[in-house]
Amino acid sequence: MSEIFIENHNQKLKDLIFKRRLWNIFIIISLLIAVLLSSSIIDINSSRLLNGLPRLGDYISQILPSLDSSSLFLDSNKEGSIAYWYFNLPKYLKLLFETFNMALLATIIGSSIALLLSFLSAKNTAPNSFIYFMTRRTLEFFRGVPEIIFAILFVWALGIGPIAGIIAMTLHTTGSLGKLFSEVHENSDIKPREALKASGGNWPSEMKFGLLPQVLPNLISYTLLRFEINIRASTILGFVGAGGIGQELYLVINFNYYEEVSAIILLIILTVISIDLLSEYLRKNVIEVDNVR
Amino acid sequence: MSDKEIINLHPRIFYPLWKRSPLSIITSLLIFLYIIFSINYFNFSIEDLLNGFSKMKPILYSMVNWNDFLSWNFNSILIGILQTLAMAFLGTLAASIISIPLGLMASRQVVRISFPRFIIRRFLDFIRGVDILIWALIFVRAFGLGPFSGVLAIFVADTGTLSKLYSEAADNSDNKQIEGLTSSGANKLSTLRFGLIPQVMPIFISQSLYFFESNSRSAVILGIVGAGGIGLQLSERMKAQYWDQAFFIIIIILIMVAAIDRLSRFLREKIINI
Amino acid sequence: MKSLKITNLKKRFKNINAVNGISLEINEGEIIGIIGRSGAGKSTLLRMINRLVQPSEGSIEFDDINITSLKGKALRKWRSECAMIFQQFNLVERIDVLTNVLIGSLGRNYNFLNLIGVFSKKEKINALKNLDRFDLSEKALQKAGTLSGGQQQRVAIARALMQKPKILLADEPISSLDPKNAQRVMDDMLKINREDGITIICNLHSLDVAKKYCDRLIGLSDGRVVFDGAPDDLTTEISKELYDIDNE
Numbered sequence: 001m002s003e004i005f006i007e008n009h010n011q012k013l014k015d016l017i018f019k020r021r022l023w024n025i026f027i028i029i030s031l032l033i034a035v036l037l038s039s040s041i042i043d044i045n046s047s048r049l050l051n052g053l054p055r056l057g058d059y060i061s062q063i064l065p066s067l068d069s070s071s072l073f074l075d076s077n078k079e080g081s082i083a084y085w086y087f088n089l090p091k092y093l094k095l096l097f098e099t100f101n102m103a104l105l106a107t108i109i110g111s112s113i114a115l116l117l118s119f120l121s122a123k124n125t126a127p128n129s130f131i132y133f134m135t136r137r138t139l140e141f142f143r144g145v146p147e148i149i150f151a152i153l154f155v156w157a158l159g160i161g162p163i164a165g166i167i168a169m170t171l172h173t174t175g176s177l178g179k180l181f182s183e184v185h186e187n188s189d190i191k192p193r194e195a196l197k198a199s200g201g202n203w204p205s206e207m208k209f210g211l212l213p214q215v216l217p218n219l220i221s222y223t224l225l226r227f228e229i230n231i232r233a234s235t236i237l238g239f240v241g242a243g244g245i246g247q248e249l250y251l252v253i254n255f256n257y258y259e260e261v262s263a264i265i266l267l268i269i270l271t272v273i274s275i276d277l278l279s280e281y282l283r284k285n286v287i288e289v290d291n292v293r
Numbered sequence: 294m295s296d297k298e299i300i301n302l303h304p305r306i307f308y309p310l311w312k313r314s315p316l317s318i319i320t321s322l323l324i325f326l327y328i329i330f331s332i333n334y335f336n337f338s339i340e341d342l343l344n345g346f347s348k349m350k351p352i353l354y355s356m357v358n359w360n361d362f363l364s365w366n367f368n369s370i371l372i373g374i375l376q377t378l379a380m381a382f383l384g385t386l387a388a389s390i391i392s393i394p395l396g397l398m399a400s401r402q403v404v405r406i407s408f409p410r411f412i413i414r415r416f417l418d419f420i421r422g423v424d425i426l427i428w429a430l431i432f433v434r435a436f437g438l439g440p441f442s443g444v445l446a447i448f449v450a451d452t453g454t455l456s457k458l459y460s461e462a463a464d465n466s467d468n469k470q471i472e473g474l475t476s477s478g479a480n481k482l483s484t485l486r487f488g489l490i491p492q493v494m495p496i497f498i499s500q501s502l503y504f505f506e507s508n509s510r511s512a513v514i515l516g517i518v519g520a521g522g523i524g525l526q527l528s529e530r531m532k533a534q535y536w537d538q539a540f541f542i543i544i545i546i547l548i549m550v551a552a553i554d555r556l557s558r559f560l561r562e563k564i565i566n567i
Numbered sequence: 568m569k570s571l572k573i574t575n576l577k578k579r580f581k582n583i584n585a586v587n588g589i590s591l592e593i594n595e596g597e598i599i600g601i602i603g604r605s606g607a608g609k610s611t612l613l614r615m616i617n618r619l620v621q622p623s624e625g626s627i628e629f630d631d632i633n634i635t636s637l638k639g640k641a642l643r644k645w646r647s648e649c650a651m652i653f654q655q656f657n658l659v660e661r662i663d664v665l666t667n668v669l670i671g672s673l674g675r676n677y678n679f680l681n682l683i684g685v686f687s688k689k690e691k692i693n694a695l696k697n698l699d700r701f702d703l704s705e706k707a708l709q710k711a712g713t714l715s716g717g718q719q720q721r722v723a724i725a726r727a728l729m730q731k732p733k734i735l736l737a738d739e740p741i742s743s744l745d746p747k748n749a750q751r752v753m754d755d756m757l758k759i760n761r762e763d764g765i766t767i768i769c770n771l772h773s774l775d776v777a778k779k780y781c782d783r784l785i786g787l788s789d790g791r792v793v794f795d796g797a798p799d800d801l802t803t804e805i806s807k808e809l810y811d812i813d814n815e
Contacts, residue, residue, distance in 0.1 A: 035386065038379035041372075042440040042521075056435035105331045108324060144547045146514045152531055153352070158345035162335055195657035195723075198617055199730055200647030200674020208682050209670050213661040236426045239518060253430050269422035299695050303707060306665060306691055314684075 063261040086263055092245065096271060099244035102162050102169065102237075103230035110173025111223045114139075117174065118181035119207065125185055136182075142175030147233055148240060155241040162243030169230050169237070177226055184218045185211065224279045231275045235268050355536040365538055369526055373542075374549060377522035380440045380515070381508040384447025389501040392452050396459025414460075420453030429515045443520030447508050455504060462496045499561045506550075506557040513546055523549075569630040570594045571616070571734065571766070576625035578611050578790075585611040587790030588625070595733075598760050598767045600781030600798075602774060604810050608790040609770040613736050616768070617649045618642060647674025650727035654739040656719040660712030664703065664722050667711050668694040671729030690729075697725040701755055717748025721755055728759065735759070737769040741776065753780050774806060 039045075068080025075083050086092075117135055119125045126132035147168045154164035193210030201209070238246020245264060252260040300307050311318050331337070399413045428449050432442035516524015523546060530539045571593040578586040586608045593599055601609045614620040616627060618634065627634040629645075637645055650671070658667050669686045676690065686694075698704040701721040706714060711722060720740060727735055737756065741749035757780055760767050771777045777784055778798040786794030786801070786809045794805050 031386070034382060038383045041375050041379040042383070042444065044383075044441055044444070048436070048441060052436040056432070059431065059435050101331060101334065104327075105335075108328070141547070144550060145543060146510065148514050148517055149527065149531075149543065152517070152528065153349070154345070156531075157348045157352075158341065163337065163341075166335070191653065191655060191657040192659045194619065195651070195653065195726075196670060196673070198619055198646055198651040199671050199726070200643040200645070201670070202643060202673075202677065204682055205670075205673045205677070209659060209662075209666075209673075213659050232424055236424050239426065239430075249427070250430075253434070265423060265427060268424070268427075269419065272422050272424075273418065296692050299692050300688075303695060303704070306695070306707060307688065310685055 062258040063265075065259050065262055085259055088260060088263070092248070092264060092267055095245040095248055096267060098162055099234045099238075099246070100231065100271075102166050102244055103227060103234040106166050106169035106173055106234070107223060107227045107230050110170045111177050111219075111226065113170075113174045114177035114181055115219070117178045118185060121178060122182035122185035124188075124190070125207070125211070135178075139175045139178040139182075142171045143179060144175070145172075147172040148237060151237045151242040152240050160241040160243070160247075165234060165237040165242030165244060168242065169233055172233075173226055173230060177222060180222045181215075181219055184215045184222075188214045221283050224283055228272075228276055228279050232272055235272070352536045356540040359537045359541070365541070370523065370542060370545065373516075373521075373523035373526040374545065376440045377512045377516065377524065378509065378549075380443045380447060380512040380520070380522055381505055384444045384512070385451060385501060385505045385508050387444075387448045388451035388455055388504070389497070391448075392455035392459050393497065395452065395456040397463060399456060399460035400463035414457075417453050417456050420449060421457065423450075425450035425511055426514065426518060429518050429520050433519045438519045438521065440516075440521035443512055443515040443522065446515055446520065447511060450511075451504055451508065455500065458500055459497060462500075495564055498564050502557045502561050502564075506553050509553050510550055513550075569733070572628040573616075574626050574628070576612070576615060576627065577623050578608075578615060578620060579623045584790050586615070586622075589787075589790070589792055591785065591792065591795070593766065593768065595766055596760070596764050598757070598780060598782045599769065600777035600784045601768065601770045601787060602772070602777050602784055602809060603787035605772070607787040607809075609787055610738055611790075612787070613651075613738050613768065613770055616734075616736060617646050617651055619651075643674055647730050648732055649734045649736060650730045650732035651736040651738065652720065652723045652727055652740050654742050656716070656723050656743075658711040658719055658723060658726075661710060663708050664698070664711050664714065665691070665694055665707040667722055668698060668726045668729055671726035675730055694725070694729060697728045698722070700728075700758075701725055715748070716744050717751055720744065720748075720752050724752070724755055724759070728763075732765060734766045734768065737767065739770050739772065742772060749776065756780070774801075774810075 065085040066080060067082065067085065070080070072080070072082055074081040077084070117139060120127070120131050121135040121139055123132065126135070150168035150171055151165055154167050155161075158164050158167075188211055192214070193206050196206045196210040234244050234246070235249075236246045238244045238248065239250045241247065245268065249261070249264045249268070251257075252264060305313070395413070395417070399410055399417060401410070425446055429442060429446035432445045436442045436445065512520075512522055513524045513527075516522040516526070517528045519525070523542065527539060527542045527546070530536075530542065571591075573589060573591045573593075576586055576589045577584065589608075589612060601612065603609055611620055615622050616634070618637065622635055625635070632645075634645060659670070666684070666686075669690060672686070672690045672693070673681060680686075695704050695707065698707060701724065703718060703721060703725065706718070706722075711719060714722065724735075735756070740756070741752055744752060753776060756767055756769070759765055769777075769781070771781075778801070781798060784794065784796065784798050784801055785792060786805060788809055793808060794801060
């Protein structure tokens with residue numbers, strides 16, 4: 001009797017393993033087919049890759065600075081010094097400052113508008129479902145359209161310069177933060193709001209004392225994250241004319257001012273990393289986020 | 294107890310606002326001053342803004358008036374979408390595959406000595422610090438215009454981020470299973486295969502799916518700087534000021550992104566249950 | 568003498584009748600204990616009095632004003648006269664005790680400066696006096712979440728007092744507290760009833776506590792009143808029916 005039981009069990013096990021193997025093979029084959037299809041759509045072939053690699057190597061060696069250890073710290077007239085590589089540093093710093101401010105302003109304005117709209121697009125605070133639906137869809141639109149497209153539009157309408165970039169980033173920030181904020185509201189505890197309602201408080205009081213104290217740390221955390229992302233974005237919106245250091249980078253790449261390319265890229269990397277670290281520090285140590293939900 | 298006595302017992306409560314919560318006052322003041330500074334610094338003028346927005350009126354008009362709808366070149370749009378999807382797919386796949394060894398190498402579990410790990414981590418940070426669009430510009434220089442450069446840009450940029458994620462997932466994995474294997478005499482490779490990888494595999498796959506989703510968005514943007522696909526189609530129409538077609542393409546893009554969103558979420562839920 | 572008249576009150580949730588025809592008259596200054604097991608309709612009844620829940624049928628009147636049809640500003644005014652405390656205290660844990668108490672004054676006396684956290688000197692003195700009645704004024708600047716359960720509930724009562732209410736609704740106020748703190752909270756409620764003349768309507772699931780503190784007990788079962796009278800008149804048979812001991 002027990003032998004039959006064990007045999008059945010073994011057979012079931014074999015079936016399972018067989019099914020698993022079949023499933024894995026199916027996945028691998030579909031991936032391979034997808035790879036083949038995609039490669040033909042894009043027209044990738046190994047010769048292109050092989051031909052391009054040396055060109056890539058050439059380009060990289062051209063943009064890398066020709067630093068000479070003996071003249072590293074000499075002044076900007078001497079080739080091989082860091083000062084020579086960064087002779088345009090004052091201009092870069094000015095542009096970086098502009099880039100930083102673009103991101104900061106867009107984050108401040110965007111998050112404020114997002115806060116107001118988030119009350120309308122959270123299920124538990126929206127006055128009626130029509131407003132909820134319309135606000136949600138509007139925010140999704142501003143979030144879904146890539147900033148660079150708005151930037152192109154505003155450069156066309158308002159001219160080249162940082163203002164186009166600021167407006168583009170503000171719209172995108174509003175959409176993105178608006179959605180995140182309303183999700184935070186929806187996960188909040190209703191009890192303090194209930195108490196406020198029961199004591200005769202009006203809607204603004206309910207929000208200010210019943211909702212905001214709970215959600216504020218999360219809102220600030222998301223806003224800081226958004227600032228990080230906006231710094232990155234503002235460095236490249238210049239590619240389409242929206243100001244900041246991106247505009248300069250686009251220029252030096254197109255005019256083949258090789259060593260300036262690496263100079264600017266390095267500055268951008270340093271800026272992005274510092275802001276990331278600062279934001280991480282603020283989020284971990286200064287804001288008490290409510291994780292216990 | 295009289296009112297005066299109460300006030301004397303709790304002086305802090307009756308301080309004026311600026312003394313009670315100086316932080317919020319200072320923050321509000323700083324923000325206010327900053328806005329005034331920016332208006333000046335960026336030369337905001339209401340006139341310019343109004344002029345600009347009146348220029349946008351014809352754009353808004355043509356967004357809703359599609360007169361010659363049937364004569365649009367739908368073929369190029371279709372190919373554009375397929376190219377963009379292919380770009381995102383290949384780039385994500387390549388990055389996922391390469392990020393596995395790189396991520397493991399940057400993880401405490403695999404590489405015990407901190408120096409080589411440190412080097413690998415800084416290298417990955419460097420790759421991540423350069424925005425994907427900058428990589429795209431560089432690759433367009435080397436490999437020419439078109440989606441091929443886009444695939445490479447996605448591949449390189451994602452490798453940086455995915456490797457970091459994988460290495461963190463490996464670092465956070467449960468040590469006990471690995472220790473169990475080592476103590477029963479398994480060698481390094483087997484320990485990895487049976488102790489570490491089964492734990493982190495679902496996370497790997499889930500993250501890659503998430504990245505495919507976000508890469509399809511990036512692939513659109515890359516097209517605008519020359520990497521082909523639907524982004525290129527869009528920017529060409531915008532340059533030619535065919536605003537109605539541009540708006541149509543934007544809607545198609547939003548639909549495509551939403552569809553991938555759903556698909557990715559669906560697959561990720563299935564993975565969690567395997 | 569103002570009384571609260573409840574006439575044939577009903578509340579239907581989907582196909583369940585949580586409250587199925589309740590008629591009562593509650594007089595000024597009484598301490599009423601509402602007893603019955605979970606699901607009997609106690610909480611729903613209480614929340615219809617301050618309209619946190621909307622009645623499906625029936626009416627509630629106070630001092631000849633029809634509570635069931637109030638809207639907007641009038642509704643808020645009623646809610647400010649009818650304070651409520653909750654089983655889980657419903658304080659805002661992140662902000663300090665004093666502000667929590669001050670929140671109670673918003674229904675009665677609101678001005679837009681309150682929205683940025685500025686309250687008048689008079690209200691602050693009121694709040695401190697109320698906290699002092701429960702020996703909690705030294706905790707005024709502590710975050711409410713750091714207090715113990717018993718202390719939080721007493722802060723909630725202080726908050727309710729800021730409303731200068733005529734009625735206090737208490738929805739299972741001691742269910743989350745240990746016996747010692749529960750007794751302290753009940754003693755405090757008794758105190759404000761005797762000293763300020765506030766009518767108290769209290770949901771309790773402990774029969775002993777109800778008998779000890781309340782002037783009048785109302786027993787609910789399946790959304791209906793099955794007992795209404797003095798605690799001494801509550802026989803063991805009726806208690807059994809209320810708590811359905813035999814059928815459990």
